[in-house]
Amino acid sequence: xxxxDSNSLLLSAESLALIDAEVAKYPADQKQSxxxxxxxxxxxxxxxxxxxLIEFVADYLDMPAIAAYEVATFYNMYDTQPVGRHKITLCTxxxxxxxxxxxxGEHLKEKLGIGFGxxxxxxxxxxxxxxxxxxxxxxxxxxxxxxxxxxHLTPEKVDELLDKLK
Amino acid sequence: xxxxxxxxxxxxxxxxxxxxxSLATYVANGGYQALRRIVTEQMPGDDIIAELKTSALxxxxxxGFPTGLKWIFMPRAFPGDKYIVxxxxxxxxxxxxxxxxxxxxPHQLIEGMAIAGYVLGAKVGYNYIHGEIFEIYDIxxxxxxxxxxxGYLGDKLFGTDFSFQLHAHHGYGAYICGEETxxxxxxxxxxxxxxxxxxxxxxxxxxxxxxTINNTETLASVPWIMxxxxxxFLELGKxxxxxxxxxxxxxxxxxxxxxxxxxxxxxxxxxxxxxGVRKGHKLKAVIPGxxxxxxxxxxxxxxxxxxxxxxxxxxxxxxxxxxxxxxxxVCMVRALERLSYFYFEESCGQCTPCREGTGWMYRVIHRIExxxxxxxxxxLLNSVASRIGGHTICALGxxxxxxxxxxxxxxxxxxxxxxxxxxxxx
Numbered sequence: 191x192x193x194x195d196s197n198s199l200l201l202s203a204e205s206l207a208l209i210d211a212e213v214a215k216y217p218a219d220q221k222q223s224x225x226x227x228x229x230x231x232x233x234x235x236x237x238x239x240x241x242x243l244i245e246f247v248a249d250y251l252d253m254p255a256i257a258a259y260e261v262a263t264f265y266n267m268y269d270t271q272p273v274g275r276h277k278i279t280l281c282t283x284x285x286x287x288x289x290x291x292x293x294x295g296e297h298l299k300e301k302l303g304i305g306f307g308x309x310x311x312x313x314x315x316x317x318x319x320x321x322x323x324x325x326x327x328x329x330x331x332x333x334x335x336x337x338x339x340x341x342h343l344t345p346e347k348v349d350e351l352l353d354k355l356k
Numbered sequence: 357x358x359x360x361x362x363x364x365x366x367x368x369x370x371x372x373x374x375x376x377x378s379l380a381t382y383v384a385n386g387g388y389q390a391l392r393r394i395v396t397e398q399m400p401g402d403d404i405i406a407e408l409k410t411s412a413l414x415x416x417x418x419x420g421f422p423t424g425l426k427w428i429f430m431p432r433a434f435p436g437d438k439y440i441v442x443x444x445x446x447x448x449x450x451x452x453x454x455x456x457x458x459x460x461x462p463h464q465l466i467e468g469m470a471i472a473g474y475v476l477g478a479k480v481g482y483n484y485i486h487g488e489i490f491e492i493y494d495i496x497x498x499x500x501x502x503x504x505x506x507g508y509l510g511d512k513l514f515g516t517d518f519s520f521q522l523h524a525h526h527g528y529g530a531y532i533c534g535e536e537t538x539x540x541x542x543x544x545x546x547x548x549x550x551x552x553x554x555x556x557x558x559x560x561x562x563x564x565x566x567x568t569i570n571n572t573e574t575l576a577s578v579p580w581i582m583x584x585x586x587x588x589f590l591e592l593g594k595x596x597x598x599x600x601x602x603x604x605x606x607x608x609x610x611x612x613x614x615x616x617x618x619x620x621x622x623x624x625x626x627x628x629x630x631x632g633v634r635k636g637h638k639l640k641a642v643i644p645g646x647x648x649x650x651x652x653x654x655x656x657x658x659x660x661x662x663x664x665x666x667x668x669x670x671x672x673x674x675x676x677x678x679x680x681x682x683x684x685x686v687c688m689v690r691a692l693e694r695l696s697y698f699y700f701e702e703s704c705g706q707c708t709p710c711r712e713g714t715g716w717m718y719r720v721i722h723r724i725e726x727x728x729x730x731x732x733x734x735x736l737l738n739s740v741a742s743r744i745g746g747h748t749i750c751a752l753g754x755x756x757x758x759x760x761x762x763x764x765x766x767x768x769x770x771x772x773x774x775x776x777x778x779x780x781x782x
Contacts, residue, residue: 215482215523217437220563222545226528253545264547264704267487267529283449284647284694285606285680321531321698322449322647323488326606326678327613336528337490 200246205235209250222253225261229268230336238269266321267336274309274316276355279333282319285326290344294330295319297345301352315352358385359464362584364592364600367576368616370461377495379502382463388508390582391467394474396514401432401475408578410586412598416453417443417534417571418646418675420664429558430568432477439567440472442483442575443539444496447531448646449698450678453602454572456614458485458492461576462499463508466522468575470509471582473520476568480521483572484539487528496524531702535750536569538704549704550750571676573602593619597663601677605630608637608683619663626662626679637683641766645675647695648755650762651688672762687782688767689774692759693721699756710753713744717760729775734764 201209212227228247233239239262248258262268269277280298282291295306298317302310306319325331328341332348340351357369359382370376373385382388394404408424415421430438442465446454457465469481485493500522503509511519525543527533533542537551540562561567577599581589590598597619603626606612610631617626623642633639639654644662650672652660660666667674682691700714717740720733730736737760745757764771773781 215525217563220544223525223543225545226526226542230526230528251545257546260547261545265487265528265530282694283698284643284691285450287691287694288607288680288682288686320488321529321701322447322451324446324455324486325452325489326450326680327452327604329606329612333488336487339489339491 200243201232201235205231206250209247213251221251222257225251225253225258226265229258229262233268237275238272240270244270272309274313276314277316277318277333277335278352279318279320279336281321281323281329281331283322283326285322286329286331289329291330294343294345294348298348301349315355359389359580359583360386362580362588362592364618365616366580366589366592366600367457367461367464367573367602368614370464371456376460377462377499379463379499379506379508382461383506386583387463387579388467390579391470391474391508392514394471394582395516395518398516401477404471404475404582407581407586411581411589412586412593412596413574413577413581413589414597414664415571416573416577416601416676418448418648418673420674423570423574426558426570427472427475427568429556430476431559431566432475434477434566437480437563437565438476438478439562439565440469440476440478440481441536441539441543441562441567441569442469442481442572443534443536443569444483444485444572445527445534445539446486446572446676447488447527447534448648448676448678449695450604450606450643450646450680451676452604452606453614453677455486455489455492456602457572457576458489458496462496463503464579465572465576466499466503466509468578469522470513470520471578472568472570472575473522474518478568479519480523482523482525482543482562484525484527484533484543487526490526493524493526500524530704531698532704532750532752535752538750539569540567547704549706550752552749594663597665601662603662603677603679605679605681607681608634608686609681610634617662620666621662623657623660623662623679627658627681630681633681633683635683637685639681640684640686641682641688643672643678643680643682643759645673646678647680647698648751648758649673649675650758651766652762653766685782687725687780688763688770689721689725689780692763693718693725695759696721696756699752699759703752703756707748707750707753709744709747710756713740713753714756716740717744717756721760724771724774727774727778729771729778731775733775734768734771738764 212224216223533548538548642657696718741757
């Protein structure tokens, strides 16, 4: 159980300033609108959204913790379980599949020794299967830690990417 | 290329310029002139809507609803808060056109939204951007900052009483938020579960206030129309299908990408622009409007022109203009299995027919693909699909059912072969 005062330490001043900028986008009585951005910012800093962190974000936005938890579990780019330092989300939807995403998925699984939804024992990589990322002309593709897209993938390019991610 | 000339590149004209996304590039080529003129001359909103009606601009997000008509639904004289929302939550498999507007021509969207705000009486707008393209979200945030600093967004624009604020909001991995009421829920900081309609967003939208929601490409077309007139836009395309449209071509072509062509262009021309079918293979099938649109056999598609009416007549939908090309090597059972998994994964779970039916359809197709199909499985799939479509709050149910029904209609023999021989005929 966390110390009652420890919540104040859950996010850095930088992250809180970013969350404040999100809050400012919405009407003063609609702070909850900032929860999507706030959870993203919190996850960026802390790696994943543990329940205490979700509660902290909810408190910060004056919303019920369960409402923030609903958001964190509904949208699949939020991680409510620990993930590796590098989360690779491979799109396998039809346009990517047509361009070889299935074979890339097998290559990644074999190379990392894990399946989709799993993390390597050293905590370096998590592999996820993703849905359409809206860049199908550049297929096949993956996301690194949600925000960096790597396109036109081949097994060789995947190997290069993995080697770069320490 | 520039916004000053009425070329067919309505939304993609900046792409060949240096620094295409910058305010300087946009303004140097006629950007924000339409907004400035409308606001400073206090052009009546009715006149702008009349131009949109003349233009036959139809919603570019998938439904093809006439934009001028949609704007009329808004109670413009309502004295309280009203909102304009842009739907850039581009997650329909095969669709990647709005991403290019946001990264190469964000200011034309900003200008279009400001004009919409002026006409509809909205002082605030939000652009909801697909979470997976976060690098593009950052580009759009930078464009907003530039527009604010240059006085194209903010209080009392051009020294008039018109004020308009615009903000970016991102999704974070939920296809359903492309549905407009789910999108509104998501902006409100909730799960993206669609709302029952009526009431429609025009009367009860964001925060319960009158709201108009348009697609990125739709809103980005507005400055062009106000610059050159509705008639010029209409004449780019064909009657009832005004303008050009971005088509996203993916799958088995040599040169996938976005191509902006007049509505009514033959599909064969688009295919040629995309480099033709890869490796000289034969064209087997095309999904013409994003994964939810019914699949069409290649030979049927080759006789179509790219406009709402022609594709509808052929039994599918122009949808978002996302053209997924499949060559002769594709196993249609495997293709449908993947699409069905997508709808199963992305169903928000609110309506029973969709929540249960999408999983059921996926499991049946999965077993057919894996050699465990049963003789009555094809009838079962049609039966389940017909009980989802039209029985849910939003269109995701229909979107899940239509691929199943159309794959079985056009490629039923492949499914039957899988069931009978426990393997693929391709």
